[in-house]
Amino acid sequence: MDNTKHAPAKKRDGFRSRWGFILACIGSAVGMGNIWLFPTRISAYGGATFLIPYLIFVVLIASTGVIGEMCFGRATRQGPVGAFGQATLERFGTRSYGMAAGLFPVANSLAMAIGYSVIVGWICKYTFDAFAGIYAGMSGADAFGAAFGEVAAGNALWQTVGMVACIAILVFGIGGGIEKANKVMMPLFFLLFVGLAVYVATLPGAMEGYKYIFLLKPEGLTDPMVWVYALGQAFFSLSIAGCGTLIYGSYLGEDVDVPGSAAMVALFDTLAALLASLVIIPVMAVAGQQLESGGPGLLFIYLPTLFAEMPGGRIFMIVFFVAVLFGGLSSLINLFEAPIASLQEFFGMSRRVSCLVIGLVGLVVGLLIQLIVAQWMDVCSVYFCPIGAFLAAVMFFWVMGRERVEDEVNKGRTAPVGAWFFPLAKYVFCGVTIVVLVAGVVFGGIG
Template identity: 30%
Template sequence: MVQQTREQWGTRAGFLMAAIGSAVGLGNIWRFPYVAYENGGGAFLLPYLVALLTAGIPLLILAYSIGHRYRSSAPLSYRRIARPAEAIGWGQGWQVAICFVIAIYYAVIVAWGIMFVWFSVGQQWGEDPNAFFFEDFIQASEGPGMVSGYIPGVAWPLIAVWVVVLAILALGVRNGIEKANKVFIPLLVVLFLVLVGQALTLDGATAGLNALFTPDWSKMLNGEVWIAAYGQIFFSLSIGFGIMVTYASYLRRKADLTGSAMVAGFANSSFELLAGIGVFAALGFMATASGVGVEQVATDGLGLAFIAFPQIISTLPFGGALFGVLFFGSLVIAGLTSLISIVQVIVSAVQDRTGLGRVQAVAIVGGATALISILLFPTPEGLHFLDVFDHFINQYGIVLAGFAMIVVFGWILRKLPLLQQHVNAVSSIRLGLWWRITLGAITPVLLGFMMYSSLRTELTENYGEYPGGFLLAAGWGVAVGAIAFGVIVSLIPWKRADALERQVEENEAAKEGDR
């Protein structure tokens, strides 16, 4: 046998839970609320909805159609469309390399969340959460450099994260990923609903919600606001990672691709909106308790999660421990479901490339990814690596991968009509001309502008005021190195892939003959 029977999801609900789990991650909780607040408040929901309908869902359908039609990992699926396109799947943080780089640092944020669930019970951060996080907990060095020590308080939870993730992946698509997400996603929704309910009862919650949702319609004339909306949709739906191509490859032959894309897209956006309500209700309380405006406490990212929220928890008149467990527990679950999907892209690609069984691939590839993560990030210098990796791989990996995917398949190879035909053959909602217009014109233009805007800023000032040498090695080096990796791997002869292609084509021809 050249090819083992490809794994499949047990149910459509299982696939949707996994797809939603991949999309709903840390960025939904700590990025969307602040992006909306900074870009017009309630008025931002208009460009956000337009972006979802003209880019998010169409791109999801594109990824689903590629994975479902070619029934392979991202590199092999792209190779089966056209052999030179395989480099998109392997390279540039595109998309296997993207997932490798993100996985090694994403896991440590989940590990921090685990520790802060425990810290919330006794509020160990004391009166200065900022000093506690940077000096006592992660013991961050003043600047980047060679690894100078090891932090057991970060290493042990990080090891636990990797043990859980690799164990779930080793169990397979149906028995591992699907079953885990069927537990994690309902639990995440319940935890966050309780969190939001508690936040809405706090003094000052209304002030926070007014700050978030009061529309500033004048910002709708600002092109940067619309770019921010498209950027948020693109990042939050995990489109440029190769995840959705991989997940769709495990669907059954008859699968409602358009319906699934709409459910996943709107579920992700609904959770982002729910996160905005919970976060800004809590920030409104913090502002009221401090006697300042919401704009003075509003923040995002690590500052929101590990500094602002501990301050809020310490200030709560009652239920602080519960609020902390709910918030950081939600972060951990959202992070785990996304991390599982990220590592699965690497495992699936290596299985297709080498013919390794699932357990072998998880042990070798997942184990190597975990080892690098565990060696690099529980160190005083780990935060600086995380910051630069995250910035460069997001700005010049994910966006460029998505842009390349659309340009190659839409403009150069002109495969959109073929993929549209495939989607319409298996889906309840048929695609029309609008799908090809959005992917062929609107989305690539906007992604191209995002790249241009980022590069213009990047070339005029050093990101985060880091030394140029460090940015060159850990930033540009990672981004360009991933591109080189993709190109080199795609040029290596892949006899197994040729055999797989022949077998799949023979099977498809046989099925056509039986009809």
């Protein structure tokens, strides 16, 4: 292979340790899907009945798509635009078609970040209000629903606060910003949720929630929708969209075992979802309620209503929203990184200027979409994320080819991956991205 066709070696910022990279990837994966959607799916589809297909799909996607995006980034040392261009250069002798395709996942990442920044603004406000005791004395879903309406309508200040915090971290780069921030936020996220889970376990009635989480109804496994929604949950939870995982992989050293790192990311992402379930579902059981719907209503209306009625509810609410804020902010950082890196790579902007430009665009557009943020995020997730994942998979597994892929995947490993890896990734995973897209369109979103 003509090495002159590879991306030019140049000094780039990068992760300073394998665990820094893993924690950053965990941070990108852990988000609202783990907190407000996974417990809802567990509740709707019968605990372990949902867990079984979910874990199957997590293993499948982590061992193909996650590895592929990490390795694609590392192989090219560029973001999606450059990586896609490098793939077509090596195969067809031209970057143009690949670079044009690479714009798609970067644009989607920016659009997702803009929508997510609205939600992070809500979380910032609830975290502040929880500390300030604003919700003390409030009771009933109607009161908390009205409070959420006020927060959503007056989100400009807190959305700006969230954006400033995010960009301030990104300005310091990969090792000095993203890695350091996630080394603090991710351990604290898990520690806080473990603390909440331990506290909930002491409350009368919590055992009914645990029983439900681990209840297995074998007949439920014959329901196709259990498998469809388990696939969607696993796919979106692992942040496969041809962008975020790829850009983090581009900052990774060649001595790192990528398949091992992908396994750790999948493990901790699953643990985060289970921890959220071990807090939220028992809380519902303690209150004698059944979890029927997820989304913002669960996080900002229904759960605060229950917290207000619990012993020590104010402290519980503070800890809960601080943990949620860490999860939301770490995901937002990842979503903004690819657009920022693209400005650096192709327009020669400094890190600071790139962060400022993307931050201003994100804030202005985010303030303009307040009333349509749900629809905005639906379009991004239902349509654009699977397409981005499909494009990245095709570029890496189909365009770059088996020899190049296996060479990259085996770097840093003591033993090469099995012969199963490439065909499973090339055919099965690429097929999975199409299934996720079609199912999302048919059912109005599955993740």
